[in-house]
Amino acid sequence: MDVARRRGAHAALATTALLASALALSSAATAAPGKPGEPRYSAGAAGAGDPYFPRAGNGGIDVQHYDLDLRYTPPAPAPAPLEGRLEAVATIDLTATQDLDQFNLDLRGLTATSVTVNGKPASFTQPGDLAVERPEGSTPQPNELVITPRPKLKEGRSAEVVIEYGGTTRQPVDIEGVPYGWVTTRDGAMVASEPEGSATWFPVSDHPTDKATFTFDVTVPKGLVAVANGDLTGNATTGNWTTWSWDAPDLMAPYLATATVGNFELTEYTTKAGVPIIDAVDRDIAGTNRTTTNATLALTGKMMEFFADVYGEYPFIAYGSIVDDDSLGYALETQTRSLFSRRATEGTAAHELAHSWVGNAVSPQRWADIWLNEGWATYSEWLWAEHRGRATAQTAFENVMAIPADDEFWDVVVADPGPTGLFLAAIYDRGAATVHALRAEIGEKAFSRLTHEWVDRYDDATATTADFEALAEEVSGQELTAFFDVWLHTPGKPTAW
Numbered sequence: 001m002d003v004a005r006r007r008g009a010h011a012a013l014a015t016t017a018l019l020a021s022a023l024a025l026s027s028a029a030t031a032a033p034g035k036p037g038e039p040r041y042s043a044g045a046a047g048a049g050d051p052y053f054p055r056a057g058n059g060g061i062d063v064q065h066y067d068l069d070l071r072y073t074p075p076a077p078a079p080a081p082l083e084g085r086l087e088a089v090a091t092i093d094l095t096a097t098q099d100l101d102q103f104n105l106d107l108r109g110l111t112a113t114s115v116t117v118n119g120k121p122a123s124f125t126q127p128g129d130l131a132v133e134r135p136e137g138s139t140p141q142p143n144e145l146v147i148t149p150r151p152k153l154k155e156g157r158s159a160e161v162v163i164e165y166g167g168t169t170r171q172p173v174d175i176e177g178v179p180y181g182w183v184t185t186r187d188g189a190m191v192a193s194e195p196e197g198s199a200t201w202f203p204v205s206d207h208p209t210d211k212a213t214f215t216f217d218v219t220v221p222k223g224l225v226a227v228a229n230g231d232l233t234g235n236a237t238t239g240n241w242t243t244w245s246w247d248a249p250d251l252m253a254p255y256l257a258t259a260t261v262g263n264f265e266l267t268e269y270t271t272k273a274g275v276p277i278i279d280a281v282d283r284d285i286a287g288t289n290r291t292t293t294n295a296t297l298a299l300t301g302k303m304m305e306f307f308a309d310v311y312g313e314y315p316f317i318a319y320g321s322i323v324d325d326d327s328l329g330y331a332l333e334t335q336t337r338s339l340f341s342r343r344a345t346e347g348t349a350a351h352e353l354a355h356s357w358v359g360n361a362v363s364p365q366r367w368a369d370i371w372l373n374e375g376w377a378t379y380s381e382w383l384w385a386e387h388r389g390r391a392t393a394q395t396a397f398e399n400v401m402a403i404p405a406d407d408e409f410w411d412v413v414v415a416d417p418g419p420t421g422l423f424l425a426a427i428y429d430r431g432a433a434t435v436h437a438l439r440a441e442i443g444e445k446a447f448s449r450l451t452h453e454w455v456d457r458y459d460d461a462t463a464t465t466a467d468f469e470a471l472a473e474e475v476s477g478q479e480l481t482a483f484f485d486v487w488l489h490t491p492g493k494p495t496a497w
């Protein structure tokens, strides 16, 4: 679904971006002049119009559903190379948002072998010139699967696109060189795709503005477990292979999808509030990592109640945590099933759970808006620590403000950190400090209205920093331009606001 366009307030912005990128990227030659109302077929843009990642997402299409049928062979034991094999079929339901004679999906590092559109074979390419560099400065890799449907797709037409694809899996990295996407591990894979790593494991409109529902059938060697988003709908073993089926009916930004494979033990229960939980903990986690993880996971129900008070009812059909014995060096708020490296600590678990509301239900409209995710999730972590009788949010705020003014921490423009600055400490900690300072500025009543209304208004959709500023002004009746200028749009340590 094109969530940016589901909201009247954003329609203008989204359409402008779409048009701009369509004009820049489509081949003008395919558009023939016609009478008004006649089809004018052209190619969909190669990107959703996000300035940080111009090839992420796609123009001219709006995906409703991904059905991913994956067969995965993990690496052989060491010293065999750390490479897996993926053989897959993606069935994608989408709608044309313009008259299309061609459209793209994002696909990187894997090869498509067959494409049909509404049952008819379509020609397709993965051109070398439509590439991205991950990390920055490395060899560019093709990032676009260009599909030519016949018959052409008229605006508003829905299409079922079936893509057979596959290849060797390794350890893809993001623009900074940090592992993401389908990260092959010795006992499976850790799958964590923020910001635009979904293209490393399925053909996708890889941008938060195109949320969709998902179903998964993940077939892995018997004994391994594949854990995806949503509900577990079954597992079936045939010969030496087990297929794990998952249903994720909540709208989801593609970067939040996972299909993590490992030696997991599943634990299922329902919280007092009635939310079904499925945790997956790697059987090889032992010692303090195991005791820490167990203690953290035992708090899930309490944490969910706490954040439901802050933001409103938990927004999805299920929750749970995946704790792998392998490490990405970070955790990710994969929707309904947060993913942890080696262990789950209490603070990180609170952070990832809070992302359900801030990040997942409400997602950034452009990657420049990432502080809306990380600042709020970090502030949520502060609130949970205070609730548990540890440091207060005020103390956490003072700790940030104790960073010397000449520290490079303060050099970041929080609302525009650049594509290599998405996960800088300032996005998290100055972002959280911004929230705390705002709370003091507008008072408890307006702050509570803000947290609830933010999630209510932009649930299942995306929002910008400007939307956030406007809502803060709306709920408080205060003029906050100077405040947000200092905290979000200007580098340098805030001294007065």
Ligand code: ARG
Pocket: 174, 178, 179, 180, 194, 195, 330, 331, 332, 333, 351, 352, 374, 423
């Ligand atoms: N959103 C994650 C968190 O803060 C961090 C993801 C980092 N991803 C990356 N590609 N470096 O919980």
Ligand code: ZN
Pocket: 351, 352, 355, 373, 374, 377
């Ligand atoms: Zn986070």
